[in-house]
Amino acid sequence: xxxxxxxxxxxxxxxxxxxxxxxxxxxxxxxxxxxxxxxxxxxxxxxxxxxxxxxxxxxxxxxxxxxxxxxxxxxxxxxxxxxxxxxxxxxxxxxxxxxxxxxxxxxxxxxxxxxxxxxxxxxxxxxxxxxxxxxxxxxxxxxxxxxxxxxxxxxxxxxxxxxxxxxxxxxxxxxxxxxxxxxxxxxxxxxxxxxxxxxxxxxxxxxxxx
Numbered sequence: 193x194x195x196x197x198x199x200x201x202x203x204x205x206x207x208x209x210x211x212x213x214x215x216x217x218x219x220x221x222x223x224x225x226x227x228x229x230x231x232x233x234x235x236x237x238x239x240x241x242x243x244x245x246x247x248x249x250x251x252x253x254x255x256x257x258x259x260x261x262x263x264x265x266x267x268x269x270x271x272x273x274x275x276x277x278x279x280x281x282x283x284x285x286x287x288x289x290x291x292x293x294x295x296x297x298x299x300x301x302x303x304x305x306x307x308x309x310x311x312x313x314x315x316x317x318x319x320x321x322x323x324x325x326x327x328x329x330x331x332x333x334x335x336x337x338x339x340x341x342x343x344x345x346x347x348x349x350x351x352x353x354x355x356x357x358x359x360x361x362x363x364x365x366x367x368x369x370x371x372x373x374x375x376x377x378x379x380x381x382x383x384x385x386x387x388x389x390x391x392x393x394x395x396x397x398x399x400x401x402x
Contacts, residue, residue, distance in 0.1 A: 212261065223247040258366070286367045303337070316334075327355055334351040335351065368396070
């Protein structure tokens with residue numbers, strides 16, 4: 193339950209943070225093996241084992257979102273800064289749902305027709321900018337799936353962690369983004385793995401505490 197504990201703690205911090213205007217957290221009961229089997233049978237799919245464990249062991253649906261109060265940030269000039277001294281303005285959150293799989297698969301299928309690097313992946317959730325987070329069906333590594341033509345180099349960028357590892361670290365950071373340019377700020381140089389112990393990650397955790 194580390195992921196849930198991380199999110200609960202971050203949700204509490206964000207609710208009291210002077211520059212967060214809204215934060216929401218909702219979780220539904222764990223799925224049953226029967227429910228998983230019924231969806232797999234109806235959609236003629238097989239969930240990746242890591243995603244199946246997410247539904248069975250953590251929650252069939254989880255929604256956690258938050259946004260900055262941009263007016264107060266601008267008035268007070270208190271933007272969060274990365275280790276490079278750049279102002280970083282973003283929101284955050286994750287929404288996964290066992291009952292949203294069909295819609296995800298439909299969107300993923302359309303993009304896969306024109307994005308070769310999307311093929312062989314299974315979608316986990318949508319990102320607000322139209323990209324997706326998915327998993328490689330064979331390796332079960334977490335993948336960042338970009339829909340942009342001018343981002344060929346990251347159309348199927350491997351984040352070098354399995355789903356449980358990714359959510360554990362990402363939730364510790366309050367799930368920033370997860371647009372790629374934001375996730376990249378929480379990676380060590382020459383690494384494709386997000387981490388809470390980068391300089392930006394350390395600064396961000398301190399910023400969350402107000």
